[in-house]
Amino acid sequence: xxxVMPGDKIGCKEExxxxxxxYEENGDLFAAVAGxxxxxxxxISVEPIKIIPEIEKGDVVLGRIIDVRNSIALVELxxxxxxxxxxxxxxxxxxxxxxxxxxxxxxxxxxxxYMDIIKxxxxxxxxxxxxxxxxxxxxxxxxxxxxxHEMFRDGDVLKCPNCGNVEKRKLSSDYGxxxx
Amino acid sequence: xxxxxxxxxxxxxxxxGDKRLDxxxxxxxxxxxxxxxxxxxxxxxxxxxxxxxxxxxxxYGPREVHxxxxxxxxxxxxxxxxxxxxxxxxxxxxxxxxxxxxxxSKVSREALEAVIMKELFxxxxxxxxxxxxxxxxGSRTACLNAASVALVDAGVPMKGMIxxxxxxxxxxxxxxxxxxxxxxxGEADIPFAFLIRGxxxxxxxxxxxxxxxxxxxxxxxxKLAKKGAMEIYKLQKEAIMKKxxxxxxxxx
Numbered sequence: 001x002x003x004v005m006p007g008d009k010i011g012c013k014e015e016x017x018x019x020x021x022x023y024e025e026n027g028d029l030f031a032a033v034a035g036x037x038x039x040x041x042x043x044i045s046v047e048p049i050k051i052i053p054e055i056e057k058g059d060v061v062l063g064r065i066i067d068v069r070n071s072i073a074l075v076e077l078x079x080x081x082x083x084x085x086x087x088x089x090x091x092x093x094x095x096x097x098x099x100x101x102x103x104x105x106x107x108x109x110x111x112x113x114y115m116d117i118i119k120x121x122x123x124x125x126x127x128x129x130x131x132x133x134x135x136x137x138x139x140x141x142x143x144x145x146x147x148x149h150e151m152f153r154d155g156d157v158l159k160c161p162n163c164g165n166v167e168k169r170k171l172s173s174d175y176g177x178x179x180x
Numbered sequence: 181x182x183x184x185x186x187x188x189x190x191x192x193x194x195x196x197g198d199k200r201l202d203x204x205x206x207x208x209x210x211x212x213x214x215x216x217x218x219x220x221x222x223x224x225x226x227x228x229x230x231x232x233x234x235x236x237x238x239x240y241g242p243r244e245v246h247x248x249x250x251x252x253x254x255x256x257x258x259x260x261x262x263x264x265x266x267x268x269x270x271x272x273x274x275x276x277x278x279x280x281x282x283x284x285s286k287v288s289r290e291a292l293e294a295v296i297m298k299e300l301f302x303x304x305x306x307x308x309x310x311x312x313x314x315x316x317x318g319s320r321t322a323c324l325n326a327a328s329v330a331l332v333d334a335g336v337p338m339k340g341m342i343x344x345x346x347x348x349x350x351x352x353x354x355x356x357x358x359x360x361x362x363x364x365x366g367e368a369d370i371p372f373a374f375l376i377r378g379x380x381x382x383x384x385x386x387x388x389x390x391x392x393x394x395x396x397x398x399x400x401x402x403k404l405a406k407k408g409a410m411e412i413y414k415l416q417k418e419a420i421m422k423k424x425x426x427x428x429x430x431x432x
Contacts, residue, residue: 003421003424003425005332005341005417005420006295006332006337006338006339006340006341007295007338007339007340007341007375007376007377007378008378008379009377009378021337023297023337023339025339030339030340030377030378032297032337032338032339033332033335033336033337033338034332034333034335034420034424035335035424048335049332049333049335049420049423049424050223050224050333050334050335051335052242052335052336085223086223086240086241086242086243086244087243087244088241088242088243088244088301088304089242089243089244089245089251089301089302089303089304089305091303
């Protein structure tokens with residue numbers, strides 16, 4: 001398999017369709033990243049040596065709740081599962097009350113709260129819509145809304161060891177494990 | 181170092197027949213060692229030795245830019261920091277940015293902005309940090325070479341590669357890749373950076389000059405720099421391939 005560096009000429013427009021990691025200029029095709037050249041169905045692309053994460057439908061992501069409104073929570077995304085690398089700026093993701101859990105949820109703030117770290121699945125790429133309906137998905141770390149101390153799991157609810165406050169969340173099965 | 185102090189009193193002889201002070205030919209580069217991907221937490225990194233210059237480059241991103249008002253809705257912002265360690269020069273350098281390093285950061289950033297495909301990452305930023313651990317003339321060129329390899333290592337899409345080399349005029353002769361003595365006692369110093377695409381030099385991404393040269397001397401300098409840049413480009417390519425190939429062997 002051929003290894004190319006950025007700027008290497010790898011063909012012309014008439015030969016192939018430009019795929020990932022390829023750019024076209026004046027009818028010629030050049031590699032934009034270093035990696036192996038792959039040709040599939042007339043589409044030529046470069047398999048890069050390092051992948052810049054791109055969020056697609058179905059990906060599992062890690063984020064932090066930065067705002068909770070009536071029916072929607074806004075999430076700042078930080079990582080895509082499987083890649084330990086910063087995401088490019090895609091804007092805020094949205095978690096709608098109907099996608100939080102399988103049962104009816106009356107109040108969104110009894111499922112997620114400000115500053116919670118959540119694990120969620122992307123159900124729509126446009127507008128970055130998230131879902132936490134699976135058991136694995138949901139809050140993996142939360143702080144007490146009164147004293148901001150880290151909350152510990154106590155059965156189905158979270159308990160604050162500092163002030164004794166008890167709060168409800170849509171908990172992930174990974175809550176408090178420190179991994180996701 | 182004590183020898184050069186004694187000679188500092190007066191001008192020193194830099195050219196001996198067809199050889200230079202350190203025994204190199206006029207068109208000969210210093211020894212170059214490049215290693216890609218040396219920093220674990222950086223998205224892309226590079227260690228580079230160019231003669232007595234030692235630099236480390238790290239690339240982070242594309243990632244979110246803070247503060248927010250610096251974001252550009254149509255393309256990525258590139259940030260380049262050239263920084264010299266206090267111990268990188270003979271006399272301790274006061275740490276932190278100064279007039280010189282701010283200028284070098286600016287011109288180097290502009291050279292790299294010409295090759296990075298910024299329009300692919302709107303509202304994001306790519307941060308490039310280059311630290312000079314040991315300086316011996318032409319550290320900005322060493323930094324650009326290291327930054328270029330680090331960017332490729334990070335997988336940032338680029339139109340081509342940036343390769344940089346300096347030419348100096350010492351004792352009336354144009355010499356490639358000057359070391360400290362030639363830079364300090366020579367008549368001129370001209371750092372070049374080229375955009376290399378398709379294995380050929382396509383354009384000049386950076387050109388500075390300190391001192392004075394004639395038109396013909398500049399042409400001569402350009403010729404020398406092109407020759408040196410192609411040699412460096414080969415080494416940059418090897419560094420990336422070496423890392424990539426050893427990695428694919430480990431992973432089966």
